[in-house]
Amino acid sequence: xxxxxxxxxxxxxxxxxxxxxxxxxxxxxxxxxxxxxxxxxxxxxxxxxxxxxxxxxxxxxxxxxxxxxxxxxxxxxxxxxxxxxxxxxxxxxxxxxxxxxxxxxxxxxxxxxxxxxxxxxxxxxxxxxxxxxxxxxxxxxxxxxxxxxxxxxxxxxxxxxxxxxxxxxxxxxxxxxxxxxxxxxxxxxxxxxxxxxxxxxxxxxxxxxxxxxxxxxxxxxxxxxxxxxxxxxxxxxxxxxxxxxxxxxxxxxxxxxxxxxxxxxxxxxxxxxxxxxxxxxxxxxxxxxxxxxxxxxxxxxxxxxxxxxxxxxxxxxxxxxxxxxxxxxxxxxxxxxxxxxxxxxxxxxxxxxxxxxxxxxxxxxxxxxxxxxxxxxxxxxxxxxxxxxxxxxxxxxxxxxxxxxxxxxxxxxxxxxxxxxxxxxxxxxxxxxxxxxxxxxxxxxxxxxxxxxxxxxxxxxxxxxxxxxxxxxxxxxxxxxxxxxxxxxxxxxxxxxxxxxxxxxxxxxxxxxxxxxxxxxxxxxxxxxxxxxxxxxxxxxxxxxxxxxxxxxxxxxxxxxxxxxxxxxxxxxxxxxxxxxxxxxxxxxxxxxxxxxxxxxxxxxxxxxxxxxxxxxxxxxxxxxxxxxxxxxxxxxxxxxxxxxxxxxxxxxxxxxxxxxxxxxxxxxxxxxxxxxxxxxxxxxxxxxxxxxxxxxxxxxxxxxxxxxxxxxxxxxxxxxxxxxxxxxxxxxxxxxxxxxxxxxxxxxxxxxxxxxxxxxxxxxxxxxxxxxxxxxxxxxxxxxxxxxxxxxxxx
Numbered sequence: 001x002x003x004x005x006x007x008x009x010x011x012x013x014x015x016x017x018x019x020x021x022x023x024x025x026x027x028x029x030x031x032x033x034x035x036x037x038x039x040x041x042x043x044x045x046x047x048x049x050x051x052x053x054x055x056x057x058x059x060x061x062x063x064x065x066x067x068x069x070x071x072x073x074x075x076x077x078x079x080x081x082x083x084x085x086x087x088x089x090x091x092x093x094x095x096x097x098x099x100x101x102x103x104x105x106x107x108x109x110x111x112x113x114x115x116x117x118x119x120x121x122x123x124x125x126x127x128x129x130x131x132x133x134x135x136x137x138x139x140x141x142x143x144x145x146x147x148x149x150x151x152x153x154x155x156x157x158x159x160x161x162x163x164x165x166x167x168x169x170x171x172x173x174x175x176x177x178x179x180x181x182x183x184x185x186x187x188x189x190x191x192x193x194x195x196x197x198x199x200x201x202x203x204x205x206x207x208x209x210x211x212x213x214x215x216x217x218x219x220x221x222x223x224x225x226x227x228x229x230x231x232x233x234x235x236x237x238x239x240x241x242x243x244x245x246x247x248x249x250x251x252x253x254x255x256x257x258x259x260x261x262x263x264x265x266x267x268x269x270x271x272x273x274x275x276x277x278x279x280x281x282x283x284x285x286x287x288x289x290x291x292x293x294x295x296x297x298x299x300x301x302x303x304x305x306x307x308x309x310x311x312x313x314x315x316x317x318x319x320x321x322x323x324x325x326x327x328x329x330x331x332x333x334x335x336x337x338x339x340x341x342x343x344x345x346x347x348x349x350x351x352x353x354x355x356x357x358x359x360x361x362x363x364x365x366x367x368x369x370x371x372x373x374x375x376x377x378x379x380x381x382x383x384x385x386x387x388x389x390x391x392x393x394x395x396x397x398x399x400x401x402x403x404x405x406x407x408x409x410x411x412x413x414x415x416x417x418x419x420x421x422x423x424x425x426x427x428x429x430x431x432x433x434x435x436x437x438x439x440x441x442x443x444x445x446x447x448x449x450x451x452x453x454x455x456x457x458x459x460x461x462x463x464x465x466x467x468x469x470x471x472x473x474x475x476x477x478x479x480x481x482x483x484x485x486x487x488x489x490x491x492x493x494x495x496x497x498x499x500x501x502x503x504x505x506x507x508x509x510x511x512x513x514x515x516x517x518x519x520x521x522x523x524x525x526x527x528x529x530x531x532x533x534x535x536x537x538x539x540x541x542x543x544x545x546x547x548x549x550x551x552x553x554x555x556x557x558x559x560x561x562x563x564x565x566x567x568x569x570x571x572x573x574x575x576x577x578x579x580x581x582x583x584x585x586x587x588x589x590x591x592x593x594x595x596x597x598x599x600x601x602x603x604x605x606x607x608x609x610x611x612x613x614x615x616x617x618x619x620x621x622x623x624x625x626x627x628x629x630x631x632x633x634x635x636x637x638x639x640x641x642x643x644x645x646x647x648x649x650x651x652x653x654x655x656x657x658x659x660x661x662x663x664x665x666x667x668x669x670x671x672x673x674x675x676x677x678x679x680x681x682x683x684x685x686x687x688x689x690x691x692x693x694x695x696x697x698x699x700x701x702x703x704x705x706x707x708x709x710x711x712x713x714x715x716x717x718x719x720x721x722x723x724x725x726x727x728x729x730x731x732x733x734x735x736x737x738x739x740x741x742x743x744x745x746x747x748x749x750x751x752x753x754x755x756x757x758x759x760x761x762x763x764x765x766x767x768x769x770x771x772x773x774x775x776x777x778x779x780x781x782x783x784x785x786x787x788x789x790x791x792x793x794x795x796x
Contacts (some may be wrong), residue, residue, distance in 0.1 A: 008056055008099050010045045011071030011122040011721060012038070022619060027066050028059060036762045043118055056118060057100055072102060073119040077127065077793040081113055081136040083213055083273075084225035085456060086414055090217070091131055098122065098130060109461040110419035112141065117755040133214020143697055158274045165206040165267040168198050172260035190256055192244040199259035203237050207266040227414055229269055231421070232448035234646075236770065237262035239441055258770075265774040267447055272778020291384060293364035295329035301373065318376050330363040331383045332374035339370030343725070388477060388724070401485055402460060402745055409456060417451040417760070423511075432766075439766060446763035450773035451756055455780040459748035464786035467741030470522045474796050475709075476734045486704050487738035489685045493633055493731070494664075494676065494698070496690040497651060500708055501658060502620040502729070504691070506531050508539035508599060513614030515543055521606050521616070522572050523548040524563045528555060532602060537617050560604075583607040589615060612705040626658040629728035634659070635737055639684070643675055643698070673697040689731065690719075706734065733796040740794045748784045755780050 010383030015021055017663045019039040028036035028047060034049045036059075047059055056552065060070045082195065088108040095113070096102035106113040115127055124140055131138040171189050188194055188695035204211075210233070214228030236258040243255035297308045301319040302320035311329050314508030319335070322328055328341065340352040343365045352368055355361060361374055414755055425462050428440035460748040464481040471478060478484050498504050511518060521538030525533035526547050540547065553563040560573015562581070571581050575593075578585060585605060593603045593615060600617040603613070630640050641662045644651045651665035665677055679686050688695070699705030699719050708726060755776075763773050 006051050007046065007048045007100050008059070008429070010047065010056075010059060010120060010672045011061065011120040012043050012045055013069045013071060015043055015068060023065055024066050024068060027062050031058070031062065040726055042577070056244060060649075071119060072116055074114065074116045075124050075127065076139050076141040077113045077115065077124075077138045079106065079113050079131060079136055081137045081213065081216075082108055082111060084108070084219065086225065087136070087213075089589070091134060091136065094130060095127060095132060098126070101127075103792055107461050109458060109465055113689055113790070114268075118689070135213070135219060142177060143263050155274075155277050158270070158277055162208055162267070164273050165202055165263075165270055168202050168206070168354075169260070169263040169267045171195075172263045175257075175260055177340070192247055192257060192259075195257055195259040196241065196244055198544070199263045200264040202266050205235060206270070207233060210266070211270075228417060228448045229265070229453060232445045232770065233262040235441060235445050235477040236265070237446075239437075249575040258441075261445070261770045264771045268771065268774040269780050272781055273349070275778070275782045293327070294361070295327040298329035299323075304538055308331070310764075312380065313369050314376055314379050316376050316379055319373055320376060321373050322369065324367060325373050326367050328361050328365050328367055328374070329374050331378035332361055332363075332376045334361060334372050335361045335375050339369055339372050339404055340368045342366040342368055343381055351411035378503060388472065391563065397460070402742070402749075403753045411457070413451070417448065420451075420557070420760060420764065421445075421447040428484050428766070443764055443766040444772060445770045446773040447760055449770055450763045450777050453782045455752035455755060458750070458784050458788075459752045459783055460745050463741055463745045463748060463791060465497070466788050466791040467737060467744065469795075470791055470796070471734065474733055474737070475727070475730050476737060476796075477722040477724065478738075479720050479722075483704060484738045484741050487721065487735060488505045490638060490687040490704055490735060490740045492641060492679060492684040493687045493689060494641045494679065494700075494702070496688075496695050497642055497646055497654060498620060499655060499691040500689055501626050501642065502622050502753045504620065505600075506535040506618045506620050507617055508535055510617040511539070511614065511676060513606070515545060517606070517608070517613050518543070519547065520565055520568065520570055520608065521572055521614075523565055524550050524553065524561060524572060526550075527553040527563070528561055528726055530555075532618050533606065536616060539733060550574070569609050570602060571610075574603070578605050578607055578612070581610070583610055585612050585613055593617075606620060615670065623726060623728055624656050625728045629731050630659045632729070632732035633735070636732060636739075638735065640744050641679070643688075667713050670697070673701040676701045706731065737794070740791060744791055751787070752780065752784055757788050 009667045012024065015024070015038075024045060025036055025038040028034055028045065031049070031054070033050050033053060036045055038045045045059075062277060063070050063413075078245050079088075079091065082091070085108055088106040091113065092104050092106040095101055095106075098117075100118040102116040102118065104113065104115045117127070128138045129138075152460055162389070172195060177194065178643075207229075208227045210226045214230040215569065216722075217227055240255075240257045240262070241261045243257055247253045247255040251425055280606065295311055298314045299306055299321045300309050300314065301321055306321060314330055318772055320332065322330065322339075324339070332348075333354050334357055335358070338354070339355045340351050341355050341361060343362060355372065361367075361372075362376075362385070362517075363383045364379075424447050425440045425444035428443050429435065429437065433439050460481075464484060467484060468478045468481070478487070515626075516640075518536075518540050522537050522545065525536045527550055537547070537630070542628040548565050550563045550565050551567075553561065555561050555572070556577065559577040560571065562569075562571050562573075564570060571578055571583060577591070583605075589605075589612070601617045604616045604618060606614050606616070633640050639662070640660050641664060642651060642655050642665045644667060645667050648663070648665040655661070655663045656774055667675055672695065676686055676688055680703070686702045687704040687706055688698045688710065689706045690699055691697075691708040695707075706721045706723065709722050709724040721734055723734060759773070759776060762768055768776070
């Protein structure tokens, strides 16, 4: 392999024969200057390629085009030692360049990294080693890793260092009053040796971490906040040491000491970092609430007894008893008893839901009144709650495109500030106060200290964390920070009809006949798989009617059913079907039902022994929240469109009920994505809301895909946002959440950038004392995090 080439190994899923391997190999070798060999037995492809011409993602895309998938692993790392955005950017940049790393996202706020990589090319230890070479440390986050305990210990450690630094700095602070207010202090406090001792303990004891961080940063070819802090405090400290030496040599020399500046700066920076860490710990509050929903124990029923076991020991298929007031520990199905369950903590739906035999229950929800026995269907990481937690973690750890601006600026910021500080010193000593070292030193130190880029690095991730967390509490799951940003641009929202605007489950809305007639019709329909037939059967069961077995049954597609029960011939279907079977429908009934079809209802006629008996109307009921939700979407400036495969009359009727003006009806499932494209061609930013398998292509095509949580798994998987439950009021809340979050990010970026733009010239002009600059720098990061925390109180 030549010096200009890289080699990677890709694991491939789905190969079944030599032809598969040959096809993949051929496609890879068709790329310019690429040499690839595919081994069927090991299911691996070895690729040699020019370093600068390709990345691993290019080969993954090529393999996917052939119809196969590449094996990828994803790992979460806790990263120790980051102090500012320059640190996280450096780690991310280095990891991304490793052969085999597909994507690396480092979050300064959570101190975590999510890395997607090729397992056949490197492993977690390689990633950790690369981070350690940069001067940081990392550990894999596992289920048993207590991040909360680690952060609590870290916070306590920061507080201890702050207290010690404050105690050592306090006597030095008092010396400032001598200069400012001419207050006489004990001679010991003014003694240079005493001040030197205290300042040294702070500078090289408490503040040693800044030197270590600065060295690691510079060694890896970058510069971070620690570089600025070390330069600023060292300049003040070393000048004071120089003055002390002159004082020791010359009897009548009056030293100008700045020991208090170096010590107070270190203390203030530690103070800011402590406040920042405390505030950051509150940004994960929403995730902690979700994790706290998980029950710790479950009452498992065995053949001989009931016993409480740890939730991690519950297995699929086991029976679990849940008493009133207890949290449902895992996902399951009711097999005994009935109760009401409060699911508001997960779905946002305030009304308790009645659960009977066969009903599904979700782990983390609250059993209210009855005792039930459930059969475990999903446990551990497969539960709905675990899936929600993973989604929220992924969203909080991801980056929004708007963060690229902050990352780019942070990458160049520290070197520029160092240059500005040097120029400030030179201008002061050569032009402003010629030959006077002290004012030049004070101005340049102030520039170094006030220009920390921490606030800039925190501006986006803190808002994303709090915003997505608050949305999750409401029942809205953003799959990533980029989708928060995309959602706020939406101006057109396309809604599927069945299962989205309507319940997706037809219901009987009217019946004229008696219960005996209903019993016969339902008994016959009980043999049918048609949704309308199921609606009639469900309606009959409400009256606790005992359904009979049909002696004969036949379905006529698109028309109806025919059969017999106890020698009674029964016909159920549309008017034309009854007429074909010589059943006369009275004229007044025809007239009465003629307008029903335009009201989004289907009319089903019935006859017994060729005599007309009754008609039943069935419709898919509109969700109670639909009209209000659509009204709120319109008030947000969003155009709402209905997209459905149903006939135009029914679609128009439902659209009128809920306040939708534009209807696209009679669309085949495979054409829904095309309709989205047509809307996008008009310049619209389109969001698609759906719940079915046939909605998946449209969800992918839309600028933002929103899945209704009660829908199919493939729809949820294809979407960028999932609303839990079926409440459409979560749609305007999702849009509002994204808008509030992006507005908050812009505020943070404005203040972070504005602070530096305004602060550096003021410091360079000598208006700010170094300790004031240090306090301003410390509080700037805290103000950004505090502003992000306001999102916890946004009204959705």
